Ligand SMILES: Nc1nc2c(ncn2[C@@H]2O[C@H](COP(=O)(O)OP(=O)(O)O)[C@@H](O)[C@H]2O)c(=O)[nH]1
């Protein structure tokens with residue numbers, strides 16, 4: 195019955211930065227920069243679009259606040275343009291609330307969050323006896339903070355050892371690149387990280403992680419055949435044997451409507467539990483902010499199937515739909531652990547509600 199535990203041919207990389215270097219093409223997209231890489235034993239690397247994680251950027255380093263502001267520029271521009279007109283001056287009246295409602299819906303906050311926010315703003319207005327529209331901005335910021343603050347629950351990876359983090363999501367949401375960024379993030383905190391290449395549907399997906407691991411001195415467990423559950427099982431055992439602190443399990447992209455694939459990822463979780471009854475310690479859904487309201491449906495469906503403990507909201511830089519975070523807070527408040535505002539390694543950071551709102555409004 196445990197046939198998926200059987201050992202399959204295994205590819206494993208444990209190179210460190212001190213390994214001899216060779217040059218290998220690993221990028222398809224514009225502006226790839228050749229850079230030193232550890233020698234690659236096996237298998238041959240396949241070009242994959244992971245350079246955004248692996249490439250150090252030569253641009254002057256911006257602070258996180260600046261990158262967050264730049265990343266949220268599209269949402270801010272759209273929200274700000276619309277709000278500027280509203281908050282410009284004049285009386286607070288029903289027409290104004292009507293327009294505010296439209297603006298919030300346009301920013302993809304969803305009907306439920308918009309209703310909550312409007313009520314909260316109205317309460318603040320009457321409590322403080324506000325009359326002038328220019329005073330509304332602060333009231334709206336406060337209402338929004340109250341709504342999304344509960345989502346701010348930073349991921350803590352101690353004291354569990356290994357801390358097992360499983361990643362799920364639809365195709366192209368940014369799972370694998372976020373895993374690369376997270377591996378670096380945890381390493382910088384002094385944790386020893388191991389990655390499990392659990393996207394076994396496409397060989398290229400496995401290679402994407404393997405190559406990235408080799409380039410960055412992060413151990414990767416991969417199998418040339420076999421299913422994601424088997425890879426995860428082996429990886430958890432390897433992490434225990436090696437005393438790793440954090441293990442991140444990548445998985446193939448899937449839509450919640452693909453029921454057999456949802457069953458498959460539930461099996462990955464069950465098998466992780468067999469390898470370590472205390473795990474997985476985090477089941478994280480990666481969602482593309484461009485998805486807008488559909489992101490909420492994804493959160494609900496994956497949460498129902500897997501019991502999510504955290505979210506990563508990626509690609510906020512590419513969308514004016516940054517308000518979706520309010521919809522999530524209202525409709526399925528799973529903690530937002532990290533947000534992604536760009537393609538470089540530094541563009542994924544823990545979610546801080548106040549910073550997010552300041553970047554949206556100021
Ligand atoms: N602009 C932008 N692109 C991102 C972000 N996160 C991921 N991506 C890109 O999204 C694409 C798909 O990412 P990938 O990790 O392969 O998705 P997966 O299928 O979920 O594993 C890649 O081109 C990434 O560079 C982000 O925060 N901002």
Ligand SMILES: [Mg+2]
Nearest residue numbers: 369370393399
């Ligand atoms: Mg992937």
